Amino acid sequence: MFKKAILSAALLTVSMSASANWEFGIGYTNVSDDDGDIDISLGGIVASAGYQYQVNDGFQLVPEVRIGTGVSDDTVFGVDVELDSFYAVSLRGEYSLADNMYVYIVPSYGKLELTASANGFSESSDSDWEFGLGGGFGFMVTETTSVEVSYETFDDADVLSIGAKFAF
Numbered sequence: 001m002f003k004k005a006i007l008s009a010a011l012l013t014v015s016m017s018a019s020a021n022w023e024f025g026i027g028y029t030n031v032s033d034d035d036g037d038i039d040i041s042l043g044g045i046v047a048s049a050g051y052q053y054q055v056n057d058g059f060q061l062v063p064e065v066r067i068g069t070g071v072s073d074d075t076v077f078g079v080d081v082e083l084d085s086f087y088a089v090s091l092r093g094e095y096s097l098a099d100n101m102y103v104y105i106v107p108s109y110g111k112l113e114l115t116a117s118a119n120g121f122s123e124s125s126d127s128d129w130e131f132g133l134g135g136g137f138g139f140m141v142t143e144t145t146s147v148e149v150s151y152e153t154f155d156d157a158d159v160l161s162i163g164a165k166f167a168f
Contacts, residue, residue, distance in 0.1 A: 027148070028044070030043050030159070031083060042114075044072075046066050050062045061092065061093055066090065083114060108152060109129055110132055132152045147164050
């Protein structure tokens, strides 16, 4: 019985220390694409989860997963276009500029799912997974809370985001 209690306490300690570098976020994302006569702009709410790996004093890597859903649609030539979902996996490289400011670059692998509808008909489609590249700026409001602004590009689509991150 005593061995089980020690093992349980050790596992609890390990799991608590392992979760010390988790970060979760929520934000608003605008996806826009301009191709010839077609100009489209869609908005979504995106949640993220990542884990911070401290490389040295001023640099850290953050593998991250993002999942989002649409909140605003657009109309192109009488066709309503909606953002159904957004998925991405990323590896952020963050560099501290000061105690409360940082910049980052982020290569990503992402996918969009859209629905187009007109005259009672609708068609859903999802894009292929595509590589993207972006960067951003963050400001630490408290030791565990930050706000960020970022820009990414996937193929011809531009993704502008603003959000908040919470570290645990």
